[in-house]
Amino acid sequence: MSTESSELAELHWLFDMLQHIDVGLVVLDSQYQVSLWNGFMENHSGKSSTTAKGKSLFELFPDINADWLKKKVDTVLALNTPIYIAWEQRPYVFKFKPYRSITGTSEHMYQNVVLRPITDVRGNVSHVCVVVYDVTPVAMNKLSLVEANRKLDQMSKTDGLTDLNNRANLDRALGMIFSSYTKNKGTHCLVMADIDHFKKVNDTYGHPVGDEVLKDVAKILGGSSRRGDFVGRFGGEEFAILLPNTGKEGAFKYCEKIRETIAKRDIKTAQGSINITISLGVCELSDAEKDVSAWLSKADDALYRAKSEGRNKTCTA
CATH class of the missing domain: 3.30.450.20 (PAS domain)
Known part of the structure; x- marks a missing residue:
């Protein structure tokens, strides 16, 4: 060639x-x-x-x-x-x-x-x-890997039933706010909320309906929050709401709005419409609270005072 x-x-x-x-x-x-x-x-x-x-x-x-x-x-x-x-x-x-x-x-x-x-x-x-x-x-x-990691991260921070922040994530947020307060002071409130007579709902309608009620209340709490607020499921029928840069008067008004909304709501379930109420306790962080546990305890005390005074009520520590 x-x-x-x-x-x-x-x-x-x-x-x-x-x-x-x-x-x-x-x-x-x-x-x-x-x-x-x-x-x-x-x-x-x-x-x-x-x-x-x-x-x-x-x-x-x-x-x-x-x-x-x-x-x-x-x-x-x-x-x-x-x-x-x-x-x-x-x-x-x-x-x-x-x-x-x-x-x-x-x-x-x-x-x-x-x-x-x-x-x-x-x-x-x-x-x-x-x-x-x-x-x-x-x-x-x-x-796909990034999305899977994102979902895993979200699952580690979210309550599986209500899609609110879970207890572990709530503890982290409380720790961050408390640490910020010890360095820079500021005005921060913690709200503990509990569905009234929730055991009766479970006993009367069954746990699946109870779960529907929990999800509906969580939707209201999440939908009522403002940018920067932190809403989480504390456990059972109890919820925690962290309100940074909010005083007790503002927190009280916020809680009353939520309480009235839930009291007026007909919750649609497989067993028909259900009406419930909720009790709330507010504690504004101060120098008297030496740690996060003390802050939680005071908010919890305010909640149980609302319960003992007839429920469907907001009380301030």
Whole structure:
């Protein structure tokens, strides 16, 4: 075989490889017009190389952020240095649909993209090669892991029945507020709330209905909270509400609003509508409370005073 024939064969192999490699290749000139468009790009865009060649990339893909990508291309041309775009920074440059079975839960192909300078025979940078890697499986696995960790973290802080903060998370919040108070003082209140005659609800209607009541009350408590408030399930039918930067007068008004809302509410359950009431105790943190336990104890004392005075009431320590 002659040298010329050998070179032609190698060129054919190279071109065939570029066309069938499982990576997107687009070569752009300084005017952002397409000079090369391989099979990967054809298959995923639905645009043939004949259609794409000589066209502006932004005409072919009007949804691309032109200003952003032009700056990237211009930087590669000017500095003769590659630029890497990871999917964590920008999920994709070309909005393609994924095609692998493992990526079925993704709406689009996640991509790592590299912009590489191409020099002419004189060594001048004349074109930029855009290399597109499909990293959807890697991205989906990482995103799934992040989401799983987020859910586990949420579960570790949340009461499974009511979706309020759990006791462990409540203890952490109380500790943080108490520590802040010992250093900077401030005005903070703790509210303990308890559903009146809840045992009777369970005995009369059964525990599943009791759970429905707990969830409904938790929804009211959570919905009534303000930014910065902390609502948690303390245990059983008892709840705790931490009101930072709130004095006892403000806390009392807050509690009365909740108490009246619950007293007027018809709770819909599988056994029909149920009416309940709630008692609340308020304690404003002061120097008299030497630790979190003392603060909890005083709020609890105020709660049980409300219980002993007839229930459906708010009392202040």
